[in-house]
Amino acid sequence: MKIVGLSGSIVGSKTRTAMERTINIITEKYPDIEITLIDLADFNIQFSDGRNYLEYDGDTGYVTQTIMEADAVLIGTPVFQASIPAPLKNIFDLLPQKAFLDKVVGFVVTAGSPKHYLVAEQQLKPILAYMKAQIVQTYVFLEEQDFYRKEITNDDVIFRLERLVDDLVTLTKTYDSIRKEKEAEYGF
């Protein structure tokens, strides 16, 4: 199983901190899973100009192709101006319409205020559903007070991240076996 972590912001540290912690949980609990963390802050990504994702080169080509090869994607997003950040939306725009078909997508959200809790529910989930993702319905929402100097200090958050990881892995295996069983019936 291949999981790609996508840290969807090029500023700040909370999303990256949460993503690194989540990735560590995956590595500890599931050492067999191949995992790649893409922090958009480390890449120079061009804006989508409508071409097929295979036709981008450099960082843009690397990031899109790495995501397309994943079985599951774990997205980390902050909330900017009551929405997801532009670099993350750009990744969605770079990918084909059905990019998440046969993939499970889970996510963690960091925000400066609890008032932003529904941003992911109302803005991120519809995009993922449109792109055919099987969504892990429950996500982890982290606030400023859950961090202290780039560390997560709230144990409840850690427990929730552990459950998110379990759900992501279990659902990926489950959908994979459901699909295989269904595909075996087709006989081609």
Add this chain to the structure above:
Amino acid sequence: MEKYRIKPNSGLEFGLYTLGDHIADPHTGERISNQQRIKEIIELAKMAEQAGIDFFSVGESHQEYFTTQAHTVILGAIAQATDKIKVASSSTIVSTLDPVRVYEDFATIDLISNGRAEIIAGRASRVGVFDLLGYDLRDYEELFEEKFELLLKINQEEVVNWEGNFRASLNNAKVIPRPLHGTLPIWRAVGGPPASAIKAGYAGVPMFLAMLGGPVSSFKRSIDYYREAAKRNGHNPDELPIATAGFFYVADTTQAAQAETYSYINEGMKLTNGSGFPKQHFAQGAHPQDVMNIGSPDLVIEKILYQHEVFGNQRYIAQMDFGGVSFDKLKRNIDIIGTKVLPEIKKHTRMK
């Protein structure tokens, strides 16, 4: 219709098209040489003619996994090797070519073939050609519209006066040679959403509609929009032929046809498009109301006739060589087309 060399009385035209893809056979992992692939395409056209198939076309894609970039050269070879079959492109990317050169090439193919050449002009679904030939992808739409207009003008006027943004002006330029009967059938290739179909209708040019999969009724919408747009702009839709294009494969049973062809299409799409063909969608392709003509001869005949009834199309063209399908399998398909599919289709669509 005569202007486009279509004779409605003789029934639905049946053709073959290839994108000129050059992909390893997923069953063996082996890829034939460029040379062999090109020669097999020419051979396929000859066999198609012998089986009574009406039309054969070759496309151009300028990137990895394709080998018919110089499609007009291949069409020249096919023109020389055949006597009756229509030879055309599927499609010619006029956006990144000079319409004058395109016309010179196709008029020449028309002379070699004794009046059998046609141009299908497209915008490219794979855009590698833009970088390769030095065009800006941002001009994607305008490049096509301007050059397509020029191409149509050259078809009407031997001496051309023209100016535009993407090519030097033409002042009393004589574009020669002229095709055998004065003009060539020039079609617009259309895929995806109806917007492009509307443009074709608006210009009053015949339409080639690509359909990979999905319900017949969805594609009917593009056809309706096309005819409406043509009418609105003063053209008579009854004089504008429509061709539809899509996946085709026949075997003894539908199950066998699906089993034989799925991995070619799935692996081929992965390499050229970056996403495979989901099995669930492919399985639905066998539905009589889906456009994908893969199945037993009976099913495929039923589907082509149903599509003809709904669309009122004058031509159907089949893509059956995508993804590294072996030549043996193509031969067998041509055989079944010639002996089973064509006779039924002609019988039911010919005017009595």
